[in-house]
Amino acid sequence: MKALRYYANKDVRFETSVPEPILSSPTDVLILPQWCGICGSDLHEFLDGPIFCPIHPHPLTHESVPITLGHEFCGIVDQVGTEVTHLVKGDKVCVEATVRCNDSCSACKSGKTNCCATGGFIGLSGWGGGLSEKVVVPSAQAFKLPDDMPIEYGALIEPLAVAWHAVKLAAFAPGMTALVLGSGPIGIATVIALKAFGAAKIYVSELAKIRRDQASEFDVDQVFNPAVDDVVKLVKQATAGDGVDVAFDCSGVQATFDTSLFAIKSGGTALNIAIWGKTCTYNPNDVLLQEKKVFGAVGYVGQDFKDVIQAYTDGKLKNVGKMITAKLPIEETVSVGYDMLINHKDQHIKILCTPRPELLQ
Known part of the structure; x- marks a missing residue:
């Protein structure tokens, strides 16, 4: 065959x-x-x-x-x-x-x-x-x-099951807000899953213009260009200074990890879906002082x-x-x-x- x-x-x-x-x-x-x-x-x-x-x-x-x-x-x-x-x-x-x-x-x-x-x-x-x-x-x-x-x-x-598993693992509930970092296949799948879960607002950060344009076609609330936008600042402005409930890192680089950690509200969740090619660093105090959660989701059941x-x-x-x-x-x-x-x-x-x-x- x-x-x-x-x-x-x-x-x-x-x-x-x-x-x-x-x-x-x-x-x-x-x-x-x-x-x-x-x-x-x-x-x-x-x-x-x-x-x-x-x-x-x-x-x-x-x-x-x-x-x-x-x-x-x-x-x-x-x-x-x-x-x-x-x-x-x-x-x-x-x-x-x-x-x-x-x-x-x-x-x-x-x-x-x-x-x-x-x-x-x-x-x-x-x-x-x-x-x-x-x-x-x-x-x-x-x-x-x-x-x-x-x-x-x-x-x-x-791929939709990968995203679904991550959104479910984040205990995402209707009315919550989310930031998706990277709008490749898993990023877009995450947007689709978030819509199904009843997200109140979905923000996307993506470097490539073509992918930013693609993300806009999936009815997200705002798409940022991290090359020129202060994504954390803009997300906080859009959420009355709080930050989103959950940030989904679908890129797996230091910059997106940092953004996911600082763009979430106190007690929020930074969830990694991406497979990483390199290690990253962070200060545990950035998690501890606001009781934020950082964890990963792999695959599906x-x-x-x-x-x-x-x-x-x-x-x-x-x-x-x-x-x-x-x-x-x-x-x-x-x-x-x-x-x-x-x-x-x-x-x-x-x-x-x-x-x-x-x-x-």
Whole structure:
């Protein structure tokens, strides 16, 4: 079958003779991927990796490079295991892409499967991936999509679940205010999630003009340019001197960390969603003296997928389709998709790829 495979740093290959996966467990499902998003994690893997892609056999998947890529994907159920009752052939599904032990580590035992001690991701750590013609996943991690949802939206559920998990972890409630730092894919997903949670005001800070313009299309209250704007000052002015309830750092650099900490009110929350490339510093007194909270959110759990799908069904997720800025065949994932996101990233939110040429007609 056709698949995009990771071999090494800057070595990702489109192949046409990858062995097809087979349904071997009664609780698994075989899916025909339709669309798969290119994630920042894929780019980090390509430029700086291997990071998640295992050089030595992964403790749970028992696979090592080459690894089939793609963890933001949706597809059509083609086969179901004998013990699967909630899905049937032909169902449209999205996939919770975590690889986890489920019951061996303390994180999984407490329900934090996203923090599994030996975990990873489908499409990065093994078990196939969405950038292929077929993939087998545990049925508990495949979620049926609404009949009226365009199939390509299914590939957006994964990044939306990342944002949803973060907003929920921040204990965000209707009427609260928020600052989103960085309006890339996760920043925009966070804006969409905040809208669904009933945010009273949403402010965005973004360096790139194209991304500032894109953020404005998602009905935020104000967009700042941190190159010229004193974001903390302007946020305080907009909130009667208090600061926002929660700041979401979707960029992961010292400047955005500082802004997130100083733009929140007394007792507020600075929440990091970004994966960092470098360490940062801060004075603990800046947290202590106003009893602020600083913590991180990583990935998602299954309930986040259910919540996002339900929010879509309820009409609470607005402008989802605007996240999609390009569609490609999987053979152009690297030559065109990676190139655009590495060299022209400001022009795109989410690029989707498909192994099925008919979907591009």
